[in-house]
Amino acid sequence: MSNNNNQDSFRGDIYDLIELQQLLAGPHKIIFKGASPYQNVLLIETMNIRLYQNNELKWNSMDERIFHEALVHPSMLLSERHDRILIIGDESGLALREVLKYPSVNHVNLVALSPEILLAAKNTPEIIELNEGSFSDKRVQISDTNIDDVLMTEKQKFDVIIAILPEEESLFFTQEFFLQLSNQLTDSGLMVCTSSSPKDASLEYWSISKTLESVPLYNLNYHVHVPWFGDCGFHLAGKKPLRWSEEKKIDVPNRSLPNNLMPWFIFSEQVMSFKNKAIVIVNSLDSLSLRKLSSSSEASTTPAEQEADVDPEELKELHHLLSNPHRILYEGIEGDHVLVLETTDVRLYLDKQLQFSSLDEEFYHEALVHPALSISQKRDSILIVGGGDGLAIREVLKYPDVKHIDLVDLDPLMLDMASNISAVVSLNKSALHDKRVFIHQQDIQVFQRNQKDQYDVIIVDLPDPGDEVLSRLYTVEFFKELLNLLTEDGILVCQSHSPEYAPLVYWSIGLTLMETGMHVQSYHINVPSFGDWGFHLAAKKPLAVDDIKLTIPNTTTLPEDLSTLFVFSPMLQSVLMEAQINSLSDLKLHEIYRQEFSQ
Structure with a gap:
C-alpha cells in the first residue's frame, strides 16, 4: 500500500476520478472519511436510479451525465447557432436537460422513439428531478408523431440535431435516414449521433462513419468512457468541415467534462486499424451492411446468446439487483417493458480509486x-x-x-x-x-x-x-x-x-x-x-x-x-x-x- 498523507492524492485511472467528482456534486451521504499513513479512505452512499427497457439497461443515474454531457456539449460548442434544436430519442429528457443550459436556444423539438419510456419519464418524479423538469420548459415541444412524419412535414430547419439511436436498429444508420436528417440541417448546422463502441465493435463504428460521409457529410468522430457501459462512440457531422482543437472549452455548468476534450478525438492504433477496412462498408436500405456485420460478430457467441433479447451478463446483473433491497419506481408492461429501479449504492474509494460498489x-x-x-x-x-x-x-x-x-x-x-x-x-x-x-x-x-x-x-x-x-x-x-x-x-x-x-x-x-x-x-x-x-x-x-x-x-x-x-x-x-x-x-x-x- 502506498505511503501517502496527501489529501489530494489519486491513484488509478482518470475515469474513477471523474465518476467520484460527479457523485460528490450530486445527492450523496458521506458515511466515513479519513486518512491513514497509507491512504485516504472515503465511504459514500448514493441513491442509484436505473431504467431498463425489455431487461436492457438504458441508463443509470450514477454516470448518465458523463454520457449525456459528452453527447450534447461538443456539438453545441461547434455549432454556430443554437436557435432551433431537434432531439431524436432521449425519452428521459437527460440530453434535453443539457441543451437547455444554453440561453440562445429558442425551440427544441423532441421526437420519442419509445413512447413507453417517455410515459415512464413523465410519471416518475425521480426522473423529472434528474432531468431538472426539462419537459416543462416552454421552449420544448414533444412531438406526438413518429420520426418519419416529423422529417416529412417539418418546414423549418434545425441548427443542431441530436440523435440517440438504438444500436440494434440498423435502419436508423442508413444513407437514406442520414440524408433525411441532413436535409433538416441549416447550411451551418451540425448533427451528432450515438454509435457503436469503437473498442468493442470497431468495424460497425467506422462503417457508420463512412455511411455519414457517403451522404455526403463532413465527419468528426469521438468516444468517451462511461463507467457502466464502457467505451461509447459518437459521430459529429455537418455540411462544412469540422475540426476540434485544444482551445475549445465548454463554458456551461457540467459535472463530468474535462477541461481538454481533445483526447476524446484520439483512437488507439488497434481501433484505427479497422477504419480502412470499413471504406466500402456503407449501410443503406438496399444492403443493410450493419446488420450483416452484427451477425458476423455474433458468430463467436453461443446460439442461446444469439437468440437472447439481452446480454446474458446484463440479465444476470438485473436479477442480482432484484434479489437485493430495491424500490420499483415505475413498471410499464404495455408495449416495451419499462422498469425504473432505485437502489442504495455504498461505494468505497481509496485515494479516489473505486474499490467496491455494494451493487x-x-x-x-x-x-x-x-x-x-x-x-x-x-x-x-x-x-x-x-x-x-x-x-x-x-x-x-x-x-x-x-x-x-x-x-x-x-x-x-x-x-x-x-x-x-x-x-x-x-x-x-x-x-x-x-x-x-x-x-x-x-x-x-x-x-x-x-x-x-x-x-x-x-x-x-x-x-x-x-x-x-x-x-x-x-x-x-x-x-x-x-x-x-x-x-x-x-x-x-x-x-x-x-x-x-x-x-x-x-x-x-x-x-x-x-x-x-x-x-x-x-x-x-x-x-x-x-x-x-x-x-x-x-x-x-x-x-x-x-x-x-x-x-x-x-x-x-x-x-x-x-x-x-x-x-x-x-x-x-x-x-x-x-x-x-x-x-x-x-x-x-x-x-x-x-x-x-x-x-
Missing part, C-alpha cells in the same frame, strides 16, 4: 474466492492478504470446514471501518468478528518473515500496482515468499486487474507467478462497475480446471460450472506474448500500469 461487489468477491476454494482438497487454514474490508472473508466463511483465517492488512483505518462502520459490517456480515478470524495489522512482508505455519489457500487481494511500493508486492520474490507459506496441495489466487483494460498488467502478473515455478491457470469475470476483471490461480502441482463445480449453493453471481471462467477470446489472449516478468531487480509493473492507463 455488484459480490461479482468480484465470489469470483476471487470460490474457484480456489472449490478446487482445494483441504480448507482448514486460509490466509487473506489485503482484503481489509472483510468481503472476501465473508465468502470464505460460507465453507463450514474452514477452521482458521489469518487476515493481514496494513491499514488500521480499513480494519476499523470493516469492524465498526455499520454500512460495511452489514455488507461483510460481521466477518471480522467471527471467532475463526485472526486480524494482523501489519505489512505482509513482515508477516511472511515471521510466519511458520502453512495454508491450504492463500488469497491475495491487494490494491493494483499503481506505484513502485505496490509493484513490489507483485514480484517474483514476493510470490516466492508466499509459496513457502503454501501447503504442497495448496492453492493461491491473486487479483490481477483487467485483461480487457490493462491486458499487459494482467498477463505480466500471470507470467511473474509462473517464474516462481508454480503452475498457473488464469480466469476472468464481468464486474459491472469495473468491466472484465481477471485473476490467476497458482499451485505447486498442476491445476485441472476443465470441470470445476461450485461446492457451496449460496452464491448469486457465479455459474455452476466454473470452468467457463477460464476461457479467453483470441483478442484478450493476444497480449500474452508481450507480458513481462516483474522482479525486484527489474521492477516494471507500475510503469506498465501507468502506460496502459495513459493510453
Whole structure:
C-alpha cells in the first residue's frame, strides 16, 4: 500500500476520478472519511436510479451525465447557432436537460422513439428531478408523431440535431435516414449521433462513419468512457468541415467534462486499424451492411446468446439487483417493458480509486474466492492478504470446514471501518468478528518473515500496482515468499486487474507467478462497475480446471460450472506474448500500469 498523507492524492485511472467528482456534486451521504499513513479512505452512499427497457439497461443515474454531457456539449460548442434544436430519442429528457443550459436556444423539438419510456419519464418524479423538469420548459415541444412524419412535414430547419439511436436498429444508420436528417440541417448546422463502441465493435463504428460521409457529410468522430457501459462512440457531422482543437472549452455548468476534450478525438492504433477496412462498408436500405456485420460478430457467441433479447451478463446483473433491497419506481408492461429501479449504492474509494460498489461487489468477491476454494482438497487454514474490508472473508466463511483465517492488512483505518462502520459490517456480515478470524495489522512482508505455519489457500487481494511500493508486492520474490507459506496441495489466487483494460498488467502478473515455478491457470469475470476483471490461480502441482463445480449453493453471481471462467477470446489472449516478468531487480509493473492507463 502506498505511503501517502496527501489529501489530494489519486491513484488509478482518470475515469474513477471523474465518476467520484460527479457523485460528490450530486445527492450523496458521506458515511466515513479519513486518512491513514497509507491512504485516504472515503465511504459514500448514493441513491442509484436505473431504467431498463425489455431487461436492457438504458441508463443509470450514477454516470448518465458523463454520457449525456459528452453527447450534447461538443456539438453545441461547434455549432454556430443554437436557435432551433431537434432531439431524436432521449425519452428521459437527460440530453434535453443539457441543451437547455444554453440561453440562445429558442425551440427544441423532441421526437420519442419509445413512447413507453417517455410515459415512464413523465410519471416518475425521480426522473423529472434528474432531468431538472426539462419537459416543462416552454421552449420544448414533444412531438406526438413518429420520426418519419416529423422529417416529412417539418418546414423549418434545425441548427443542431441530436440523435440517440438504438444500436440494434440498423435502419436508423442508413444513407437514406442520414440524408433525411441532413436535409433538416441549416447550411451551418451540425448533427451528432450515438454509435457503436469503437473498442468493442470497431468495424460497425467506422462503417457508420463512412455511411455519414457517403451522404455526403463532413465527419468528426469521438468516444468517451462511461463507467457502466464502457467505451461509447459518437459521430459529429455537418455540411462544412469540422475540426476540434485544444482551445475549445465548454463554458456551461457540467459535472463530468474535462477541461481538454481533445483526447476524446484520439483512437488507439488497434481501433484505427479497422477504419480502412470499413471504406466500402456503407449501410443503406438496399444492403443493410450493419446488420450483416452484427451477425458476423455474433458468430463467436453461443446460439442461446444469439437468440437472447439481452446480454446474458446484463440479465444476470438485473436479477442480482432484484434479489437485493430495491424500490420499483415505475413498471410499464404495455408495449416495451419499462422498469425504473432505485437502489442504495455504498461505494468505497481509496485515494479516489473505486474499490467496491455494494451493487455488484459480490461479482468480484465470489469470483476471487470460490474457484480456489472449490478446487482445494483441504480448507482448514486460509490466509487473506489485503482484503481489509472483510468481503472476501465473508465468502470464505460460507465453507463450514474452514477452521482458521489469518487476515493481514496494513491499514488500521480499513480494519476499523470493516469492524465498526455499520454500512460495511452489514455488507461483510460481521466477518471480522467471527471467532475463526485472526486480524494482523501489519505489512505482509513482515508477516511472511515471521510466519511458520502453512495454508491450504492463500488469497491475495491487494490494491493494483499503481506505484513502485505496490509493484513490489507483485514480484517474483514476493510470490516466492508466499509459496513457502503454501501447503504442497495448496492453492493461491491473486487479483490481477483487467485483461480487457490493462491486458499487459494482467498477463505480466500471470507470467511473474509462473517464474516462481508454480503452475498457473488464469480466469476472468464481468464486474459491472469495473468491466472484465481477471485473476490467476497458482499451485505447486498442476491445476485441472476443465470441470470445476461450485461446492457451496449460496452464491448469486457465479455459474455452476466454473470452468467457463477460464476461457479467453483470441483478442484478450493476444497480449500474452508481450507480458513481462516483474522482479525486484527489474521492477516494471507500475510503469506498465501507468502506460496502459495513459493510453
